[in-house]
Amino acid sequence: MKKIICIGNRFIYPDNFGIKIYEKLKQNAPKDIDVIEGGLGGLNLALHFETDEPVLVVDHGVGFEKRLFFLQELSTDFIKEYNHKNAFYYLLKTLQSDKKKNIWIYLSNNPKWEEKMLDRYCYEILEGIKRV
Numbered sequence: 001m002k003k004i005i006c007i008g009n010r011f012i013y014p015d016n017f018g019i020k021i022y023e024k025l026k027q028n029a030p031k032d033i034d035v036i037e038g039g040l041g042g043l044n045l046a047l048h049f050e051t052d053e054p055v056l057v058v059d060h061g062v063g064f065e066k067r068l069f070f071l072q073e074l075s076t077d078f079i080k081e082y083n084h085k086n087a088f089y090y091l092l093k094t095l096q097s098d099k100k101k102n103i104w105i106y107l108s109n110n111p112k113w114e115e116k117m118l119d120r121y122c123y124e125i126l127e128g129i130k131r132v
Helices: 017-027 043-049 087-097 117-130
Strands: 002-007 033-039 055-059 068-070 103-107
Touching: 002 017, 002 043, 002 117, 017 033, 017 055, 033 055, 033 103, 043 087, 055 117, 068 117, 087 103, 103 117
Parallel strands: 002 033, 002 055, 055 103
Antiparallel strands: 068 103
């Protein structure tokens, strides 16, 4: 089963992007897609990547040309050590070494995303998971 893991802090805008997406997708995602609330991420999400099925991670983030991209395209050069702040990115950096993993990232790519755009983002995410 394909998975969409939505991460973020539900109490802090704009970091609550992933959680807002989770709430919308839970209402209308196809039954063959498992939508997971990943909260603040971290290493506790590692078990969700123990699959050969595609996984799409949704998060707030900026600075990329595309919103949807393959994990191998994510620069993790900024991660020098494991700590609470970058625990989830540390996990993604670790997963990058397994070239067979089918992991995709979807970022809001907007410093101040708008609530009225959530339907569009959800559409892009569902279309993206169908293609991967």
